[in-house]
Amino acid sequence: MKVAVIGSGGREHAICVSLKQSKKVKKIYCIPGNAGTNLIAENIEINIDNFEAIKDFSLENKIDLIIVGPEKPLVNGIVDYLKDFNIKTFGPNKIASKLEGSKIFTKNLCKKYKIPTAKFGVFKSLDESNKFLNDCTFPLVVKADGLAAGKGVYICEEKTQACVAIDEIFAGKFGRADKILIEEFLKGEEMSFFIISDGKTFKTFGTAQDHKRVFEGDKGKNTGGMGAYSPSMLESSSLNKKILDKIIKPTLKGLTELKTNFCGFLYAGLMIVNDEPFLIEYNVRMGDPECQTILPKLKTDFFDIIYACANQKLNSINFNWSEKKSLCIVLCSKGYPDNYQNNIVIKDLNKINLEKNEFIFHAGTKSFEEKIYSNGGRVLNFVVISEEFKKSRDNAIKLINKINWSNGFYRKDIGFKVIN
Ligand code: AMP
Ligand code: GLY
DSSP, X not given: OEEEEEEOSHHHHHHHHHHHXXXXXXXXXXXXXXXXXXXXXXXXXXXXXXXXXXXXXXXXXXXXXXXXXXXXXXXXXXXHHHHTTTOOEESOOTTTTHHHHOHXXXXXXXXXXXXXXXXXXXXXXXXXXXXXXXXXXXXXXXXXSSOXXXXXXXXXXXXXXXXXXXXXXXXXXXXXXXXXXXXXXXXXXXXXXXXXXXXXXXXXXXEEEEOOEEETTTEEEEXXXXXXXXXXXXXXXXXXHHHIIIIIHHHHHHHHHTTOOOEEEEEEEEEEETTEEEEEEEESSOOTTHHHHHGGXXXXXXXXXXXXXXXXXXXXXXXXXXXXXXXXXXXXXXTTTXXXXXXXXXXXXXXXXXOTXXXXXXXXXXXXXXXXXXXXXXXXXXXXXXXXXXXXXXXXXXXXXXXXXXXXXXXXXXXXXXXX
């Protein structure tokens, strides 16, 4: 089989590595890929927003399956577009992708199906929103409706901050805004919860806790994710059941009643408050770096799973997982998530000998004349699975030290809540 993976991050490199292990996969393309995918797949320089070029490439090269990594093409309808040309694509369609593409769509679904989530209001103007703030207690959360690359959420401790947030959103900081969302601040522990679905049935696909803040102790600005560990410390069979019954199943039912379904990975960002799950947001894809953290624990052939999903046969597959503890540390460019330099050479990467349970996934990297250069804020992901989170973390740090990249920084405390 010939498979094409769309995207260029650590998530997509991890997906390529898992596909590579399948005997059924003869050729992998990555569009556009990074220096890591380049080692095991053929990188194809096509802009991921150019659906027509992706379609032409797939037809010319007789691709059997396309796997879409990031949310933007999903939200813009790549799956519907390719389906019209009979190209098998793994990922949710445009309507289902609204779960990530419109926070207000998801909130209204929550309301209709009584899915636990933070109390909220939707406001259509600056005036209306500002008036509402007069009667609010703080902190509260102001959110832009659409995709905002993880930046459209403001946690506001006081009214002046909320006013700034509302101004910025209506001024178009995250694209044209007709409406905004203001919601109650939930205090609890966050958990990333994953399922995979073929549109008919679904199976759980692991849990993780992501460290989004840039500095140790979960301080500083939000980032795309500085590291993660799996399973989440909160995982238990009773909580799992609550999440499925109160959140996942009603959501899938809601989509059925909209005459559609969900095929792909669904990532529920949850806040667990006193052992009760609340939905904070949905993402219609695997998380990054959660994907890199979870996939190495999968023992079942990953291609079989995805191919079965794309053919509505997920029921026929049994999943086997390693019970080990996985931990991922993200090596970033100094200055991230603000300004940082690209094109800094990373030496000695190919000299590192990895043990069986160690992985280095590339994120923002590119190769040129046999050398590897940084090409983004999050550059490399170091993942180790072992019997204990501490050992996984210590070994991931050892790997980072071997590279000793002068332009890099990372959090040494990933997983601190599960490591004494
Ligand atoms: P999101 O982009 O929706 O994932 O939000 C980014 C981060 O903001 C989440 O990971 C949470 O840490 C935080 N957040 C969002 N909504 C809420 C809420 N209602 N209460 C508390 N924290 C929130
Ligand atoms: N790890 C957060 C995300 O993928 O959105």
